[in-house]
Amino acid sequence: NKGSYEHYMQKEIYEQPESLTTTMRGRLIRGGSCKAKSVLLGGLKDHLKTIRRSRRIVFIGCGTSYNAALASRPFLEELSGNIFQLLTGLPVTMEIASDLLDRRGPIYREDTAVFVSQSGETADTLRALEYALENRALCVGITNTVGSAIARNTHCGVHINAGCEIGVASTKAYTSQIVVMAMLALAIGDDTISSRTRRDAIIDGLYDLPNKVREVLKLDQEMKDLAKLLIAEQSLLVFGRGYNYATALEGALKVKEVSLMHSEGILAGEMKHGPLALVDENLPIVVIATHDVCFSKQQSVIQQLHARKGRLIVICSQGDSALVCTGGSCRVVEVPQVEDCLQPVINIIPLQLLAYHLTVLRGHNVDQPRNLAKSVTTE
Ligand code: UD1
Ligand code: M6R
Numbered sequence: 311n312k313g314s315y316e317h318y319m320q321k322e323i324y325e326q327p328e329s330l331t332t333t334m335r336g337r338l339i340r341g342g343s344c345k346a347k348s349v350l351l352g353g354l355k356d357h358l359k360t361i362r363r364s365r366r367i368v369f370i371g372c373g374t375s376y377n378a379a380l381a382s383r384p385f386l387e388e389l390s391g392n393i394f395q396l397l398t399g400l401p402v403t404m405e406i407a408s409d410l411l412d413r414r415g416p417i418y419r420e421d422t423a424v425f426v427s428q429s430g431e432t433a434d435t436l437r438a439l440e441y442a443l444e445n446r447a448l449c450v451g452i453t454n455t456v457g458s459a460i461a462r463n464t465h466c467g468v469h470i471n472a473g474c475e476i477g478v479a480s481t482k483a484y485t486s487q488i489v490v491m492a493m494l495a496l497a498i499g500d501d502t503i504s505s506r507t508r509r510d511a512i513i514d515g516l517y518d519l520p521n522k523v524r525e526v527l528k529l530d531q532e533m534k535d536l537a538k539l540l541i542a543e544q545s546l547l548v549f550g551r552g553y554n555y556a557t558a559l560e561g562a563l564k565v566k567e568v569s570l571m572h573s574e575g576i577l578a579g580e581m582k583h584g585p586l587a588l589v590d591e592n593l594p595i596v597v598i599a600t601h602d603v604c605f606s607k608q609q610s611v612i613q614q615l616h617a618r619k620g621r622l623i624v625i626c627s628q629g630d631s632a633l634v635c636t637g638g639s640c641r642v643v644e645v646p647q648v649e650d651c652l653q654p655v656i657n658i659i660p661l662q663l664l665a666y667h668l669t670v671l672r673g674h675n676v677d678q679p680r681n682l683a684k685s686v687t688t689e
Pocket of ligand 2: 431
């Protein structure tokens, strides 16, 4: 039931304050006067010790689920430090399920393999799970569908509880997957004196996230206006790095799969190694430059794009317009700032809205893009 919404994709974008609340329900613990704030993932509690002792974490998924895992890698690397690792983070590697299978890539018994899938039925991810089980890795699922093949066949896991997702373009599942992986990182990492402040800030940030999502959804009209400007374009580039490299890939995936406009997510650090040749006064480029440890590097990317007369749309933190838009003209989209590692949850939302409005304006099918299926059950 779409209720008052015209499309499921629109409904699911708007549902995110609630879906994130359900994802976190009962899993965050505020802590008492002398007790630390913490995280409880019922499905993992008996396996945390094994995960902590593993040699590495390998994320495996396809499409949006892969992107959600990529968004989580930096904070998992940071927070997964524990006494078995002498408090340094666990190595985290990334595998697109089909590529892992094509290579029969190395998966070891000492690995924790984390399978991320909204449907829990994606054929490539499921085959990769069978392969990892054969190799005797500990297999963990992060799924939205109770009783799905991946939920049933993993050793343990976490349901993201985002509610049923109907639009072929994954939106609310993406943000819930990132939140689950943030909770996973907090659960794996040891609560030491040195990490306490950071962990508390992330947990507080998680509590406040639904409110911040409500705030960023107010950009709807602004993104619709932007879509009107871009309606006839052939292509859109999206530059991101650090915590928001995944946001660039995921934003571009949303735009291409529903609006049928070519779009490419680019790691900003790779700009000079090829993509810069595309830049001129015509090609629209989104640059994600919210406030984090990469901010000054993104400022310099913006300056270099300006120097080539790039047509820029910059997503930045509230109040940073003047800092990102020096030395050229650009359109700025200001978003609320949250704890850096949770910022991808906020930053993807204007891009989801942009993809949605572009699709409606271009007259394409929003919920059932041509040639695509919600669940890809063949390899
Ligand atoms: C569970 C209940 C929830 C209840 C809560 C109360 C279910 C599905 N969930 O939630 O209704 O409110 O306890 O404490 O009954 N699993 C996998 N692979 C996956 C996903 C999950 O093996 O991909 C396993 C988990 O290891 C766990 C079980 O499925 O054994 C349920 O997982 P999850 O729903 O995340 O657990 P809880 O949050 O504890
Ligand atoms: O159900 P899954 O999360 O395993 O699906 C993986 C991809 O097929 C899926 O994310 C796909 O990329 C979406 N259409 C993206 O919006």
